[in-house]
Amino acid sequence: MTEAKVVSRESLPSWSELQHLSDDALLDLFRSSPHELLADLTINTTSVRMIGRDTVIKYPCAPYEVAAQAHIASTTSILTPAIRRTIPGRTGLNNFYVVMDFVHGTTLDSSWPRLAPWRKLMVVWTMRRYVRELRKVPFQHASKEPWPGPLGDEPIACIGPLFGEYDAGPFSTYAGLADCFAHKLDVAVRMKKAPPFVAPFDASMPLVFTHLDLVPHNVMLDDAGRVWVIDWGISGFYPQWFEYAAMAAGWEDMSRYGGFLARGIAGFYEPQRCFIDSICWALVTGAFM
Structure with a gap:
């Protein structure tokens, strides 16, 4: 045409x-x-x-x-x-x-360089509020204990950047998710692809609703300046620190202060993010070990 x-x-x-x-x-x-x-x-x-x-x-x-x-x-x-x-x-x-x-507007990664400092602060503050709202979202089955993964009537395989190129699970319990990541760490250490002394998977925090891809290209500013969140394709209930671990790199790519902004939005969970970095080899190359 x-x-x-x-x-x-x-x-x-x-x-x-x-x-x-x-x-x-x-x-x-x-x-x-x-x-x-x-x-x-x-x-x-x-x-x-x-x-x-x-x-x-x-x-x-x-x-x-x-x-x-x-x-x-x-x-x-x-x-x-x-x-x-x-x-x-x-x-x-x-x-x-x-x-x-x-949504009539632009994604945050394209509009960020043109925003005034005060407007950038308002966007970050709004995103911070959004993440706190997400963490209060009730599990879809009020009578059941939350399980990790996407929304559904039964456990569904987990997908997203923290799981590598392949699905993980499904997991019927939080412990099952923790065991999976413990195994990935064991594989990475045995194959000498991770430091010998890495802090274990942090299962101390509750499962909360997590977008899991809250990077700037999934945030939009409409023509009135309001903040929208799009693309919920890999969202679900995950440990509270997953949001930061999944989003930090995208914000760092957008701005020299991106790491600070990500912490302001989702909280400081850099040690937990380092855990994911330590098992990257096991998530990708060693995924079936």
Whole structure:
């Protein structure tokens, strides 16, 4: 399609004009949309496309991502795109199409250099409040003891940067998660890929709801300057220090003061982060040992 034939975003219909459409009609709009919002599809298999001036469809989404986003919207004041509809995919249980609101704004990594110092402080303070709200989110099954991992009716395999390139679990107990990381440390030490004296996995803190990818490109500032959090695909209940360990590097890449900012947002857990760094070899190269 040539540039002259591409419909501008502003001239797209609103959700109020689209909500009567069938699932198939919405998917046709998704497949034909020229408005792809992800910058580099060569490194990300997820597609997010505008179908309306205030609406996008994201694909694929796992059920636990949909559940997490809805859970956060109903239990916190954190701004996250509202889900309008979910449409099952055709090739498996974990590939839903999710119709959600489009946030008019920019990601924090692109807008940060242009922000005034006071505005940067307000963003960090808002993120700090958001993380504290997340840590108060109730477990989805009030009558059960929390288990580690994504939201679901039963334990689900854990994914994310702290687990390496492969899934871990599922774990029915916190102790199971701790044992997994203890084994990774043992592998790294035996293969001489970690120092011989590393502090053990810290299981002293409670399992709390964790975004687990709270890096600047998953934080948005809308046109009114409000702070939004997007992409809940690897979120779940994890030890309290996981948030900092997963986000610190992304903030350090954005700013020379990024490490300080990450600590201000999620707390100081550098020793626990060093534990993850110590077992990196076992998480990747030695994942099946």
